[in-house]
Amino acid sequence: MPTILRPQTFPPYLYRMLQSILFLLLLVAAFGLFAWQVRKIRANILVGRDRDMSGHSAERFRKTLLVAFGQQKMFKRMTPALLHLVVYVGFLVINIEVIEIVIDGLFGNIFGFHRSLKFLGPVYDVLMATNEILAALVIVAVAAFWWRRNSNPPLKRFTGPELRMWPKLDANIILYIEVALMLALFFMNTADLKLHQMRGEDLPGTFPVSNLLVGLLPSSEGTLHVLERLGWWIHITGILLFLNYLPSSKHFHIIMAFPNVWYSRLVPQGQFSNVESITNEVKAMMDPSFVVPPAPTAPDGSALAPTPFGAKDVDDLPWTNLLNAYSCTECGRCTSVCPANLTGKLLSPRKIIMDTRDRMEEKYNSPLIFRPNVYGAEAKHEPITDLANATLLRGKVTPEELWACTTCNACVESCPVNINPLESIIEMRRFLVLEESAAPNSLNVMFSNIENNGAPWAFSPSDRFNWADDLFAAEKPAKAAVA
């Protein structure tokens, strides 16, 4: 082995410089790759139909603060809310340390400093101590999460045909990565602490957990130095890898939850969207003087292909519904309160959201890891051989699921990040009814009753006022004002 490669003779400044350059390259590569993935996802979301969600900034800001930052809707269920809060706050606070790691990695090596935020003094002590305590709590919370998912039987909402294979693995991978990152953090701090103790120096910061762990590490300065470096590199590399794992994972919700809540609907949940093109047709039918506004044209003035009523595929859905799909962390609160699902029907609102994401990635841009759900007989799916039918509707979501919905809004109410599965369900019902005339027969009877009798039942319209016949009230002496 040539002498030059042996660390003992490798000039220290070169070694430090090499670390800095390596770190810079890693950082640029990681953020570059992440930006590239985000661009693809952005493009996926923008295949959706236009929908004006501008304005109402004050209300949107308040909602984002409460629901996304404040996790307001999580607190409907205390146990998972508290566990999640630990991981969430841990994530936010530990990210401050990541800033330090980045500064250290870029410049600390070259200029020979370490723990660049130590100038904060007592604040640094508090920061490091909080970090360590939160990191320990995160490990506990993650263990609890793992148990809730993997015990036998797991929590009911972590089951279902849409939560096998990749989604199940993905959920566990996230938990394993989180534990690994926390362990690397402790590894790094403990080695650093012990190194300083052996040299008789004071390590800036307070490390309540690492203090307990110093005994576990060997007492050789050289080894400790390597271990500290190893912990540092594993921690930051792990974070950058995790960042790039997000777009392939349900864990992307940590970013997408914020825009999703920002762009959530501000109208009452019972208000379903109006279909403008139908309004024009109906107005033209009822009022011959009504002038139908010209259909939108392509930028070059040519006519656009007519858009179908409702949604057959992802590009027929409003873009906000596609944003929904990327904000979903597959927690299953929606499905666990769905009256149809509770009583054994095929419908699972979570599945519809997950199918939407799978379909977008199948048809347009897919992330680094893309393993869409494949359903079998249990979800009453027949293998799709004909690609033209591989659309969201029928290719992934069956009419049986859609017709089981009572439009009760329980799923919408339950979602901690304001996803609205009901809108997608109604859009697909619209396609079934208006484009394919494929409503269940009994509903077609109801439609024709409304058309012919002005009531959903087969009653004669002339009997509509019969309820008022022979209407008597018990006579009551005129009431003196009741206090």
Added chain:
Amino acid sequence: MTPEAPAKKQITVPVMADLAARNESPEILFWVGCAGAFDDRYKRVTRAFVRILDHVGTNYAVLGLEESCTGDPAKRAGNEFLFQMQAMQNITTLNGYGIKKIVTACPHCFNTIKNEYPALGGDYEVIHHSTYLQQLINEGKVGVTGGESFKGRRITFHDSCYLGRANNIYEAPREVLAALDADLVEMKRSRANGLCCGAGGAQMWKEPEPGKKDINIERTEEALATLAGKADALANLGGVETETAAPGTHDLQGSIIAVGCPFCMTMMSDGVKNKEQEANVQVFDLAELVASAEGINA
């Protein structure tokens, strides 16, 4: 005061077309809805509500034969075209009479007219009869005395989706019930966590999809377990992880499931029959309870 074979008076329901012919306009239009007009059970609710309107001397009117389906079931089923046809027709009628304020006993009509008609040119102040009854009680116009006493009877309120989650009205029906001086008990799944009766979204007109249970049975079981105070029965229902049921068992005799929606009325009544509890547990609409307590429900 005991109601001893009270005298009856006939009510002639004022029709909008007649008022318009006399150049009069009502303070409020009572939108009856198809269930309120045709469904035998819900007609009794319509009649009870009219007795209250008449009793307090409200200047109201109904559209009578000019009313038509709001289009709600068509819209929820995805038939946007039929919905808009119905909506435009109703809006033309309502705007023609210059209607400003509407009260209805159906949460589906309420939601549709209040939230979905404005985009099509129909802007009205729409209130559900639970809110209206609450106002009458608060104003002292209805004392909820002089008739049937509900003191000590166990009542649980079943939230309608289109009143509750759809429009955030949870307190008005409960305040109305509170005026009855009964024993109100809450189901585990109530208010924003309320479980649908199973009839929304046009399910009223079709058979349910294959499953292991009907939704109204699940909900009725919860209501009955709540009224009976059976904590173990409640624990077995797939509810949300919230409060636990009040302990202590009660005789179901004389208990009431209160509703504020015609579809919930049908579904809960069917559920009670399915559980063979119709001799013990009755399903009533808020308007019926108020009219009975007031002693005007002939």
